[in-house]
Amino acid sequence: MKKRIKTVLTVFLVSAVIALTVITGGYIKIRVMESKLHPVTEPFSSMKVVPMCVDYIFPLSDTEKSIGWSDYTFIGTVEEVLGTEYNELEYLWNEHWFGLYDSDPITHYRIKVKHNIKGKAPEEFTMLCWGGQQPNGMLSDMNRAMPEKDTTYVFMCTDSGENDSKIYFHTSRYLGDKKWYESSGNRDEIIRQYEEYYKNQDLSVRID
Secondary structure, three states, rough: OOOOOOOOOHHHHHHHHHHHHHHHOOOOEEEEEEEEOOOOOOOOOOOOOOEEOOOOOOOOOOOHHOOOOOOEEEEEEEEEEEEEEEOOEEEOOOEEEEEOOOOOEEEEEEEEEEEEEOOOOOEEEEEEEEEEEEEOOOEEEOOOOOOOEEEEEEEEEEEEOOOOOOEEEEEEEEEEEHHHHHHHHOOHHHHHHHHHHHOOOHHHHHHO
C-alpha cells in the first residue's frame, strides 16, 4: 500500500538512548550515515523474519483487489537482487560510537518482464520492495514473501505517485524457477487466468 506505517524500532531505540542520557546526565550525539545498498548474502526464505508493521486494507490473497490496487500487473523474472538500502544511525556514548539501523529498508531487484497484463511495465527495470536484509537478519512485511533470485512470478506493482518512474512491489504469485516461462506448457493458461482477473479487478480499493 502507498501509505505505510513505519516501524517504531528506530524511534524506540533512539528515544531510549536519549532518555538514558537525560537520566544519567550523560552527553549524546547522533548522526545519520548516508543511505546505500548493502549486498544480500543469502536467500530471503532462509533468514529470520522480523515483521514490519504494515496496515493492509484488504487481504493480499484477494487477486482481483490486488490487481485493482496495482498500476502494473505482469509476469516477470527476478534476474538479480541488487541489495537492500537502509540508513545507518550512530550515537556517541562515553566517547564511543555505537551503531543503529533504520528499520524501514528497501530491497532493489532487477526485473525482466515477460508478459504485461495490466499497464505497460518496462521490459527491464529496477523494482523497489519494502523489506530486506539487515545486519540482524531479514526484516520483511507481514504476510508477504520477499521475491527470490532466478524465480518467476505474477507481479502486482504500484508507481510511487511522485512522477519519478519508481515502481514498488505490492504482492506476487509464485510460478516457478527462472525458466518457467519459457518451458512451462501452462504459460498460456496462466496468462488467460490473470487476464480474466484483470477484467474483474476491484477498483474500489484504489486511493488516487
